[in-house]
Amino acid sequence: MRSFVISWCLLRAVATAGNPHVDFAFGVLAERRGDDARAAELYESARVADPTAGPLVRRGVSRLLDEGNRSAAVAMFRDYAAARGDDPSVQLEYADFLVNQGRGDALAEKLAIETLDRVLASHPGSPPVVQRLASLVPDRAAELAAGLADDDPAAAMLFASLSRGLHDGDDVEARAEVDRRFLKAVDAHPRDAALARRASEHFRTTKRTDEAIHVLRTHADAAPWSLDLRARLGVLLFTAGRDDEGRGELEKLLVIAPEHKLAHQALAKHFRKAGDDEMAMRHSAELLRIRGGDPDEFVKLADEFLAAEQPAKARILLEKAAFDHPDDFSILRALAIATRRDPATRSRAPRLFREAESLLAEGETPDPAFLSESAECLIEAGQSKAAEERLRSAIRAMPADAKQETATALRRLAGLWESGNRNAAAAKALRQRADALDPP
The missing domain is CATH 1.25.40 (Serine Threonine Protein Phosphatase 5, Tetratricopeptide repeat)
Structure with missing residues (x-):
């Protein structure tokens, strides 16, 4: 075993001698082991063996700068740049190094300009060189620009x-x-x-x-694969008043990229402006589904779907919103209402109303619409007394200008009493009050 270890050490010594690749590999190993001093020695040994290797030079320069030896770092980079004089990328890197390390140093700036001028002489009109020189010597900007x-x-x-x-x-x-x-x-x-x-x-x-x-x-x-700029083209066509072209461009784009956000956003805005609420809502819903949004955005669009008697679309939209904002009362409130109005999911609504109400702060009362809709769930569950209390609370909380909503709640409460053969006179009075607010 001892002879094997000795042999391995001898082989390592032979392999390492003058081999920058091996030195670098052992340097990485030493660095991983936390032996930074040994790693630095090995990296420097590799650099000396291969002084034109950029990664080794950069490590050496970085180490010297960390040690505060700026002059040695500059000298090391200068020697590297001189050895790689035919490589413009190295010369640009050297010029950038001089500018960054020599801020306020006229000599460093002069050396950087001379380096860049040499590169420009061999690569006339090179944009990276012109950009750097124009920044360092603003008086030459016009001349440099003309050479592009x-x-x-x-x-x-x-x-x-x-x-x-x-x-x-x-x-x-x-x-x-x-x-x-x-x-x-x-x-x-x-x-x-x-x-x-x-x-x-x-x-x-x-x-x-x-x-x-x-x-x-x-x-x-x-x-044609440049989707973002095709979407931008559609937007500019709308801006120019060429609506048919803009719509056609964006609709073609959505055929191959159905989740392109800018296309949906632009089409939603276009259809809204054109008065086509159905298409505007469709693209707005797709946009929110893809990128998400604030609770207010979801609720506002869901209210539009409900007003258009499309509760299923409102519900689907709000289910996405509830996933993104699980603790937002406004989202769960709207989802409960949409779920109740959608015949396919009505049975799930009572649980959603309870979940939404649990998010209210202690002592906070639900709004009239929430109370009225949840009362319908209670009626369907045969809990007429609890529903009656909810309708009473909703009627009391209705704003003065909500005449139609108030009348609907009054008629619903009157219907409860009538179906139970109770409070006939009061039910009649409620209907009269409802008719005064919202004539049949």
Whole structure:
């Protein structure tokens, strides 16, 4: 056993010597064991053996910065960048490092600018380089922007950003150049979603909706899978008053993506504006089902379904709401009412009324509608006395302007007395009062 251990140690020593991969692996193992000092030694050994390995250099730089040795960290990164002079991504990383670590340091900023200029010389018009240089040397922004390619997505988007800082918003000539670059880039790269979004927003925010629609249409035709921008196209068509096109675009989208939230939201708003309450409620319900919502949103839409005599749709909507908001009285109250009005689920209503009422604070009284609806459950269960008390409470709590609701409760209470051959005179008086409030 002893000889095996000695042999293993010798093999490890031989394998580790000058092998950055093995050093790195043992460094990870040491770090996992909590031996940070040994891990640092192994990582540094690996870096020395392979000084152009980015992950090893970054670990070394990070360690030096943690130790407060900023000058050594800068030197290590400088040597790494010099060894990888033909890699623009490394040069950009080095420039960013100089800027971040040398805030307020003129020399560090100068080195960063020189590094970026060297990259720009070998990669003219490179958007990442231009963006960094324009930030470091604002006086060169116009010259740098002019050097950007006019058919590249990243270049077109960067040109638009730089132009906003260089020109007034009402500079027609500057805006025309942004227009030209955006349109040329979209024609060259119609599938680029980021470009299409930025270009369409540029035209929309400058009050040229038709141009914004053209950009999104070009993109949607080239990339029909770009669902969010197809939905955005539908919204812009509505904005432009092209309702039939907008509705058609969104309805086609929902065929392949039936749970697209923006499409349902836009269609609900469109149908509401057009006076088609049925379709507006349908899309509003789908939207709430997909993304959820506040209790007030659910209750408001459920009340619309109940007013339209569609209790089943109200109930289904509120069952989703109760799952999301199990302790909200307004949700359970509305669910109990909808469940009672839906013939298919009426038998479940009494339990829901009890659950809802249990959420009320001590001493708090249910509202008149709740009392009236729960009274109906009691009547159906043969508990006429308890129902009578609920109807009395509901009538007393009715607001003065709820004449029709008050009359309905009065007639229901009168009917209870009449069916039990009780209080005939009082029942007659209740009916007279009801007729005065809501003439038959």
